[in-house]
Amino acid sequence: MNKLSQIYRNLIAFAALALMAGQPAAGMVSQPADTVYNPPVVFNSMPRSYEIAEISVDGADNYEDHIVIGYSGLKTGERIEIPGDELTQAMKRLWRQGLFSKVQITVDKTADDKAWLTIHLREQPQISKIEYQGVKKGEKNDLQERLQLYEGNQVTQNIVNRATMIIKAYYKEKGFGNAEVSIVLHEDLSAPNKMIVEINVDKHDKLKVHKIYIDGNEMLSDKKIKSAMKKTNENGNLLNLFKQKKFVESDYQDDLNRILEKYNELGYRDAKILSDSVVPFDEKTVDVHINVEEGQKYYISDISWVGNTVIETDRLNRILDIRPGEVYNQKLLEKRTQTDEDAVANYYLNNGYLFYQLVPIEKNVRGDSIDLELRMMEGPQARINRVEINGNDRLYEKVVRRELYIRPGELFRKDDLVRSIREIAQTGHFNPENLNPDIRPNQEDGTVDIILPLESKANDQIEFSLGWGQTGVIGKVALKFTNFSIKNLFNPGSYKGIIPQGEGQTFTVSAQTNARYYQQYAVSFLDPWFGGKRPNSLSVSAYFSRQTGVNDSYYNNNWYNSGYGYGYPYGYGYGYGYGNYGYGYDNQYSYENAYDPNKVLQMAGVTLGFGKRLNWPDDYFSFTTELSYQWYYLKNWDYLYYMNNGTSNSLVLGLTLARNSIDSPLYTRRGSQFSLSLQMTPPASLFGKHDWKQLSEENTTEAKKKMYRWIEYWKLKFQSRTYTPLNNPTGKWTLVMMTRADFGLLGSYNKYLKTPFETFYVGGDGMSGSYSYATETVALRGYDNGALTPWGYDGYAYARLGVELHFPFMLQPTTTIYGLTFLEAGNAWTNVKDFSPFNLKRSAGAGVRIFLPMVGLMGIDWGYGFDKVFGRRGGSHFHFILGQEF
Incomplete structure (x- = not known):
């Protein structure tokens, strides 16, 4: 009965369709009698074969129709059965694209055996905004990079699930093993089909290790096994005070391998970990259980x-x-x-x-x-076929290639490749952290191609400062161009910016003022490959400075408020000359008002230097010769012990033997620096017809003018640095131990003619200050500037020893930041014969260094001096660093 009723209803439906098809509506063109609009698809009826006459697409505004039709797999002219498997498969193919939240295919009309189809779609919603809750700014940037979610991207449940897993994994790496993540989608009422993605993170506390339990070990103690685990350490153990205590799954897996490596190192080649488990102890800690099988020793x-x-x-x-x-x-x-x-x-x-x-x-x-x-x-020997340099947009290519020790046609040598990378890094024009060569061997012809991917970084420096201090206007302008090209100076067409560039030469010009008290002007030029064929350097520099003193009224009102017995207005020669460091200050007698134009020190000089890279003992050695002329003019200059008035001259020959094998000038991981220098003036006393002993005993202005018209001295200096990596020497986060040992001696040919200039000014930050009075500054942190060589105790000898631990914070092309801790000791002596390298003043402290390409190296150190100098303990001091201090 039911079957008969169904057949009857079908006959009525087909009859009604036939009547409708035979009677067109008013105003419509008559269609063929066999054309049916919106034909009903009766799925329990027998399928019928149709030829696809046309396919339309609706609801996919962001996609071309032919692309969507291509996704479906349907084609115009193709015969399909309706209803049939072809339409079902087409919808599945569209679903699998993940682009649409609704897929439907309808038959719009049929005529004879042809069918007109429409694909109805609704696109997946797009992201209009991403909001983070419970996430720090730095974490947000990291997550954004990992998730790759951006406004305008489509969002699906699969994307939400993937993002949830990535975020959980990110915080698990950071030790937040219990982090909870939820991602909620809110419809954006201001934009159709747009969603606001809200990412909520509850990190909870970091998971830490409560206890580590070791089973099965007999030959190695629990302590030795735990010490082999570098990143998984018990929280309550005082021996792990400076070690990582958080539990990170990836670090834990690495530590399991380290346990086996430790056994293998001791001969237990069959050692294995039978089982391990991590069990929650409480909400904040976990217990780690490790069961080992040691095997026998081989x-x-x-x-x-x-x-x-x-x-x-x-x-x-x-x-x-x-x-x-x-x-x-x-x-x-x-x-x-x-x-x-x-x-x-x-x-x-x-x-x-x-x-x-x-x-x-x-x-x-x-x-x-x-x-x-x-x-x-062993195989055949490989010769270099091609050396390709990529990423260089700063230097002429010949300037880069002249630093290479690898050349086409030569045998491949690993040491030559390492040295080439080191030399490129030393130029300072490329990021040393990303200088990883791509070695492409070709065993068929016995050759190798070497690709050097360089990442250029700007290292020109511009310094401009302007301010107001107790002495008046304080300012400095300095320009340092490290990629200068002097041969293109008169070829404006080759300029890049405002200067000719490309040859890797250094040109520096600077001007500094401290109002009426101090002015200095300097210019220098360095060509590291003079002539362009050999690594021989040529340097030229010149400077002029003028300093003025303070009148007697200032001294009368500030005579004794110093532990050193003399009221210096300039704070022991600090660069800007307005820090009192506790030496008495009276507003009625400020520095600005105490200006005395009758107290003057003027200096000028010019230096010409030539350096040559040596091949013996190895090619890290270099030898430099310099010839310089210095002119000094003093008028009532009370701040030098041996001379106050007159004009002095010096002609100095400098000889320096140096070795430099460090791998990078910014954050050095390995290598060393040594230099031994000797500076000599002609023995002017041999050419004079004076009784030098009598003149020294007279101690008059006229006598000193005769004595120091041409000064004479010899200066011997030794400086050394060594850098030793304490962990992975090729990684970015390498801990480095730096050691230093320096000494300097300043002597004279005639004991009655000790030079008043070029002495050592020891103590403090080591920066060449405006008021260091023609001396050489030497740092000793934890003490005041010049504390070891105050007035009357000029330094004619010094020694300094130190050790530093360097640890990086950021090593990027644009910014290098690392911290340091140090132990230091040094001292100065007024006579060379009193030199005693083990009678030193000690200090310790910590600091940070920051390198910015446009500024250079900056830093701040806190140091504490443990010993007394002239009755005064060093104590706590902060020191500011500008520039590289050697």
């Missing part, structure tokens, strides 16, 4: 080499430096064959064997003994 019974033809076996054994009978240390074996600077691999790589391979094989294992067979596959 020893090396024999070492044999197979396949070596280039280097004889005896020499390989000496290089390997591992002998039968020793513990089977897998870590040491890897270091001696691969990673050490003098490893076996480097002997091959430095002789062109780029395709060399060494595979250690455990040939025989008998009880606790292992026979090692080191199988060599």
